[in-house]
Amino acid sequence: MAAVVKALNAKIRSNPVANYLCSTHFWGPASNFGIPVAAVLDTQKSPELISGQMTGALTIYAFVFMRYALAVTPRNYLLFGCHFVNAGAQLTQGYRYLDWHYWGGKDKAVEKALTAPVAAAAVAK
Template identity: 55%
Template sequence: MSSHAQRAASRSFMSKYLNKETLKYVFTTHFWGPVSNFGIPIAALYDLKKDEALISGPMTGALVVYSAAFMKFALAVQPTNYLLFGCHAINEVAQLGQGFRYLNYHYFGDNKKVENDKETVVSNTESK
């Protein structure tokens, strides 16, 4: 690609994406609110690797409801805030995953398996 073509491509990119309207949007709460909110889904995705015994059922339930409400809000405001919607959609999926892990651990048998393994280890140590 010649330098003239590169200059033309960069000018085209800049005029399309780095214009007055884009800069105006970047300096609003419509942009920075969702960007700062992305800490919640990032933490939720990171927590999917942690031990199930540490999951708080009530907090996970609250975050599922919170994210669902804000997904609806993000689509209701004008102009529609797709960045906020995406942030809470990611959080909703992560929190539902945490909720499934919580229920599986506490109610559907994974916890019982761990307790049985601990009892086996304790009984084997006592018999020696």
């Protein structure tokens, strides 16, 4: 049985594409893509749910690992792409957080909520 497994492994490793698909160079970033997918989906949620500290930490994390992906040999462009998407999503979330809490986004939302019934009543008349 061990000889069969060894022969199968040698067959897989002889093909460059199959070798790459069976490596951590592929599966690490592929499994890590859950983070940027979640971050992109979170951009559709209310900005009052955003944690500023977590967004800052994830932004730094994304930039550090973008650098790491290019520093390893061989360069891991899939890992770079994963963290590039994550950095973009986290920067978007950071902007939304700052807009909501510090640049008047919350006040605009409250004002809009208060004036919406008045505008609806005016249209109904």
